[in-house]
Amino acid sequence: MNRIPMRSVGDLAVLSVLSLLAVAGYETSFGDADFLLAAIGGLIVGTAAAVVGTLFRLGVLTTVLVGFAAYFLLGTPFTMPDQGILVVLPSLASLAGLALGAVYGWADIVTIGTPVEAPYYVAAVPYVATWVVSLVGGMLALRWLPSRRSPLRAAVLLIGPVVLYISGILLGTDEAYLAAVRGIAFAVIALVWLAWRRSGTIETAGTPDRRLAVRRLGGASAVVAGAVAVGAVAGLAWAPAASDRFVLRDEVVPPFDAREFPSPLAGFRNYTKDLVEEPVFTVSGLEPGDQIRLASMDAYSGRLWTVAGPEEAADGGYAIVGETLPQPSLADLGSERTIEVDVLAYDDVWVPTVGYGERLRLLDADTAARAGDLRYSADTGTAVLTSGLGEGAHYELTARMQREPDDDALVDVPVANVDLPSVQNVPDVVTAKAEEYVGDAASAIEQIRAIEQGLKTNGFLSHGLASDAVASRAGHGADRLIELFTRSEMVGDEEQYAAAMALMVREHLGYPARVVMGFAPEISEGQDEVEVLGGDVTAWVEVPFEGVGWVSFRPTPDQVDVPQEQTPKPKSEPQPQVRQPPRNESVEDDLLSTVEIDDTDDDDRDRPFQIPGWVWVLAGSIGIPLAIVFLPMLVVSLIKASRRKRRLAAGADRSAAGAWDELVDRYAELGFEPPTIGSRRQIAAALERQAVEQGLADPARQLAPLAVDVDDDVFSGAQVADETVERRWSEADAAAAAIASAAGGIRRFVSRYRLSRRARATRRAERRAGRRDAR
Template sequence: MTAARPAAPAPAAPSRLAGTVTATQLVDLGVLAALCLLAVAGYETSFGGMDFLLAAVGGLVVGTGAALLGSLLRLGVLNTVLLALAAYFLLGTPFAMPGQGIAVVLPSLDSLAGLAIGAVYGWADLVTIAAPVEAPYYVAAVPYVATWLVSLVGGLLVLRWLPARRTVLRAAVLLIGPVLLYISGILLGTDEAFLAAVRGVAFGALALLWLAWRRSTGIEQGGADGRTLLRRAGGAAAVVGGAVVVGTVAGLAFAPTAAERFVLRDEIVPPFDAREFSSPLAGFRSYTKDLAEEPVLRVRGMQPGDVLRLASMDAYTGRLFTVAGPESAVDGGYAIVGETLPKPTLAELGSERHLEVESLAYHDVWLPTIGYGSQLRLIDDGTAGRAGDLRYNADAGTAVLTSGFQAGGSYALDARIQVQPDPDALADVPVARLELPPVDQLPDVVAAKAEEYAGDEESAIGRIRAIETGLKTNGFLSHGLASDSVASRAGHGADRLIELFTRSQMVGDEEQYAAAMALMVRQLGYPARVVMGFAPEVQEGAEEVEVRGEDVTAWVEVPFEGIGWVSFRPTPDQVDVPQEQTPRPKSEPQPQVRQPPRNESTDDELLTTVEIDDTEDEKRDHPFEVPAWVWVLAGSLGIPLAVVLLPLLFVTLAKRRRRARRLRERPDRSSAGAWDELVDRYAELGLEPPERATRRQTALALAGQSGEQGLAGAESLAALAAAVDRDVFEGRELDEEVATQRWTEADAVAAAATAAAGRVRRIVSRYRYSRRRKRGRRR
C-alpha cells in the first residue's frame, strides 16, 4: 500500500513558540511588570527610601528576560527555569549588591553568597531588623528575588499557557503573582503605609483596564462588529471608572490607622535576648579595682560634661539589676539595625555629637554610646565585617555587638544629647507612665527609706529629688579598696542594700546608690532605670580623651511626659567616713608564741580572679574546624555549579535509561526503538517532529527542517524509516543482528546531525529530554 504524501507538518504545540513573540504578549508582559513595580513599592517603609527599586527592577528584567529567551530558543519549562536560575546569580550583583561585586558588575564570592542567603533568610531579617533596614547586606536580595520569581512565572504563563485559550479568566490568573507581591509589601513593611491609596487605586485600575482590553481582544478575534466592540469597550471603561471612584472613597474612609495596621514585624519578637549576657552592673568593681589606672577606651569628639553609657537596666531580680527580656521590654527591645539607627519615642534632643570610639582594654558586648544615636558605623577590620551582629535599643540609647567589642575595634557614632531641664521646669510635669518589669524581693528597709526621704513633698519631681538628696547627703563613697578607710562590699543584691541602710553609716559606691535610688523611686510608683557608663574628665577643646577604669559610673533615669528620661545622681561626694568610737578592751598578758611569717600581700592582691585556660580542652573537643572562608567558597562556587551540572547529570541519566529500555526489547520492537531514539535526538536538537505521522512522513518532515537549518544526515532518514517499517510490519521473526544494525544506522544519522549543529545548539540539546509517546502507527 502506497503511503500518502504527507501534509504540511503540524503546527507546534501551544507550549512552544515558533521563535517569535506577538505584540499582544509584549503588552501582557509590560502590564505585568508595571503591576509588580506598584506592588513592590510597598517595601519603601522597610528600606526607608527607594534605593531598593534598583534591585526590584533588576529582578523584573532578569525574570522576564529569561522567560523570553527560553521561548525564543524553544527551551522546555525546566530548562527555562534553569536558565533563569543561572541568570539570577550571574546578573544579580549589579542590581542587588553592587558594593560586594568586582568592579560593581561582576559577581564575587560575597555577592553570590549574599544572593543565595538573602533569598532564604532575607525575609526573616526584614521583619526583625529595625527600619530602615540597611544590614546585613544580603537583605537587598529580597525585592530582587521577589520580582524575579513573579516575573518569571508570569512570563512563562503569558508565553506558553495563555495563548492556548485567550479568555479573561485565564488572564486573571496572571494577577495572582502581583497581588501576592503587593500583600508581601504590606506584611513586611511597617505601621506607616507608603502611598497606600494611590498605589491601591492605580493597581486596581490598571488590572481592570488590562482585563477589559483582553476581553475586547477576544471579542474582536471572535468576529464581532465594530458597534458591538465600541459598546462593550464603553461599558468596560464605565465599570473601571466606577471601580476607581468607589475604591478611592472606600480607601480613604476605611483605611486602617497605623496602630491597627497588621504587619509581621509587630507580631514577631526580636530574637535577641539581653539576658543571655551578664549584667554590666555586676562587673562594676572590676573597673574600679582591676582597671582603675588602665585606659580602656579612646574617644574623639566628646565635650566637657559628656557621659558615655553602656547599658540601661530596668529589671531587678533580687540579686542584681539587668536588662529586661524582649517579652517584657516596653521599649521594643534590641533589634537588628544597619548604619541608620531608629529614633527614640520619648526624648527631647539637643546638641549633636560625632564620636569615634576605639577599644584599648575594653572587651564586652555593650558598645559605649552617648545620648541617642542616629548613625553607627563599624570602621575597623576587627568589627566592620560583623555589622549583622549589631543590635540597638532606640528608647534606651544603647547598642550591643553580639559577637563582642574587643581591643582594637572601633566605630563612628552620630548622636544627639538628651536635654536635661531645670528642676523648677519639671514642677508641673507628670512622670511618664511606663509598665516596667515588676521588682522581685524588694527589701522592707528600702521601701521604708523611700517614704522617709520623700517626706511631705507633693510633686513627682520633688519626691524624686528628695530621695536623691537624702542618699547624697547621708551616705559616704567607698570603692572597697584597701586604701579606703571603711570597707565597702561589692554587689547590689537585696542583702547588700539591707546592709547599706542598716549599718551605722551608709557606705558604698555608684553601684549601690544608683540601685537603691531606682528601687526607692519604683516603690513610690514611678518608673526608673539604672544606667551604667563612663564619665571621663574632658578638657575644653580636647580632640580626644582616654577613658580609664576609674571613670566608671552609674546613675538613675526617670521618664517625664514630653521631655524624656531625666538623669539623677545620688552617689555622695564625701569619702571621709567617720570612725566608730568603741572602748578599747583591757589587755591581758598572753604567753609568747612563735608567730608565722608575715604575708605582705594586701587584701586586693589576695582577692584575685582565677582564670582557667581551657584552650587545650577546646582543641581536644574540636580537633579539626573548617574555616569560614572554605564554607563561603564552597557555597559560592557550589551553587552555580550545581545549577549548571546537576540538571545535566539528571538529563544524561534519563537518556541512558531511555536508550537501555529500548535496547532490551525484542528485536522488532528494538528496531522501532532505534527509530524513536533518532527522532528524540532530532527533537532535542530543536527540530519539531510531527505529533501524529507515519515514520516516512516524519522522515520527510525532519528532512525538510534539516535542510532549512543545515543539518547533515537528512538523506538517510527516508531509507532508515522504510527499513524500520519492514522490520516491524513484515510479520517475520527478526534477528537480533538486524536490530543492532538499525541502532548503528540511527546512531550514525544522529551523530551526523549533531556534528553539523552549532556549539550552542549541541550544548542546549544536552539539557533537553524528549520521549516518543507510544501511539498507533499508520502504515
C-alpha cells in the same frame, strides 16, 4: 527557535508593572528606594529565564533550573555588590547570602528594626520575591495563556502580583507607603488588562458584529472606572488608622533576650578594682561633660537590676539593625556627635555609645563580619553585639545628645507615662527613706531632686578598695540596700546609690525610672582623643518627663572621709612557741627519671598538611557557579542515557524503531518541531522542510532513507537481525551528529539542557484524536 507574539509581550509588561507597584510596599521596611534595584533585578532575571525557556523550547523543569542558575549567577550586583568579585561576579559570600536571604530573610525582616539594613543578605528578600513571581508568571503568560485566551486564565496570572502586594503590607510597618495611589493604580491596570483580554477573546471568536465587541469593551471600561471611583472613596473613608494596621512585625517578638547575659551593673566592681588604671577603650569626638552609655536597666528582682525582656520592654526590646539606627519615641535631641571608638581591654557584649544613635558603622573587618549580631534599643539608646565586643574592635557612631532643661523649666512638666516592668522584693527601709527625703516637696522634679540630694549629702563614697577608710561591700540586692540604710553611716559607690534611688522613685513616688551604667572620663576642651580607664565607670538614674525625654540624676556622694566608729580592739594573748621539726630537703635520685616532653601540638601531628583558607574561598567562588551551570546538564544527560539504554534493550524491531525515536528526539532538543502525529516519512519530510528553512538541508537528507528502512524493519514481519539493529543505531547517531554539527555551538549547548517529551505528547495527541473519532 520559537517566536513570542506581541500579545504575550504585552502580558509580560503588565505583569512586571503590577509586580513593581506591589513590591513598592517594602519601602516602609527598608526606609528608602534602594531595595528597588534588587526588586527590578529579580523581575529581569525571572522574566529572562521564562523568555529563554520559551524561545529555545525548554521543558518546564529545565526552565526552572535555568531560572535557579540565573538567580545565583546574576543576583550579586542587584542585592549585595559589596560582597561580589569586581561588584558583578558572584563570590562565596554573595552566593551564600542569596541562599540565606531566600530562606531566612523573611523572618529577619520582621524582627529587624526599620530601616532594615542588616544582615547583609536581607536585600535578597525583594529580589527573590519578584524573581519567583516573574518566573512563574512569565512561564504561564508565554506557555499556558496562549493555548486558551480567556479572562479566567488571565486572572490566574494576577495571583502572583496580588500575593506580592499583600507581602508588602505584612512585612511593612504601621505607616503605609502611598497606599491610595498604589492601590488605585494596581486596580486600574489589572482591570483594564482583563477587559482588554475579554475584548480580545470576543474578537478571536470571530463575532460578525464588531460593534458588539466595541460595545462590550466600552462597558467593561465603564465598570472599571466605576469600581476605581468607589474604591477610592471607600478607601479614603474607611482606611484603617496606623495603630489598627496589621503587620507581622507587631506580632513577632524579637528573638534576642538581653536577660541571657549577666547584668552589667553586677560587674561594676570589676572595673573599680581590677581595671581601675587599665585603658578599656579610646574615644575621639567627645566634648566636655559627655558621658558614655553602656547599658540601661529597668527591671529589679530583689537581687539585681537587669535589662527587661522583649515581652516587658516598652519598645519591644532590642531589634536587629543595620547602619541606620531607629530613633527614640521620647527624646528632645540637640547637638550632634560623631565619635570613633577603639576597644582595648574592654570585653563584653554591650557597645559603648553616647546620646541616641543615628548611624553605627563597624569599621574593623572582624566586627563588620559579625554585623548581623548587632541589636539596638531605640528608647534606651543602647546597643548589643551578641557575639561580643573585644580588643581590636573599631566603630564609628553618629548620635544626637539629649537636651536637659534646668529644674525651673521642669517644675510644671509632668513625668511621662512609660510602661516599665514592676520592681519586686523592695525593702521597706528603701520606701521609708524615700518618704523621709521627699518631705513636703510638691512637683515631680522637686520630689526627685529631694531624693537625689538626700542620698548625696547623707552618704559617703567607697569602692571597697584597700585604700578606702571604710569597707564597702559590692552588690545591690535587697540585703545590700538594707545594709546601706541601716548602718550608722551610708557607705557605697555608684552601684548602690543609683540602684537605691531608682527604687525610691519607682516604689515611693510611682514614677518610671531606670539605672544607667557607663563611663564618665575627664574631657578637656579641644581634646581630640580620650583614653577611658576602668576607674571612669559610673552609674546614674534617668526619669522621663513629658515632651522632654529621660532626665539624668546622679545621687552618688563626693565625700569619702567616713567618720570612724570607735570600737575597742581585742587584746592579744601570747601563745606558747612550739619547736618545728627540721625540714628534709633530700630527694632520692634513683626514684627520678628523665622524661622528654613533646611540645608538638596533637592537631599538627594529625594534620601534616592544611589547605589555606583562600583556597577554599576560591574553590567555592568558582565551583559553586560551575555546579549551578553544569549540574542540571549532568541530570539531563543521565536521563537521556537511561532513555537510550531502555530503547536499546527493547526487542529487535522495537530497538530499530527506538533508533528512529532517538534521532527525532535529538532533532527536537536542537529546537526543531517534529509533528506529534504522523508516519515516520511524514515526520522526516516535516523536519527536512524546517532544516531547509534554517539553511541546514544537507544533514537532513539522511532522514527520509532512514525512515524508509525503519518502516521496513518494523512492518516486514520478519525477524530483524542484531546486525541490522546496530546499523540503524549507527545511521541514527551519524544523522544526529551531522545535524548537531551544522546547527552550531549555541544550539548544541542548549540542547544539553533540553529533554524531549515527544513520546508523551504523541500519546496525548493520539488519545485526543481517538476521542474525536469516537464522537
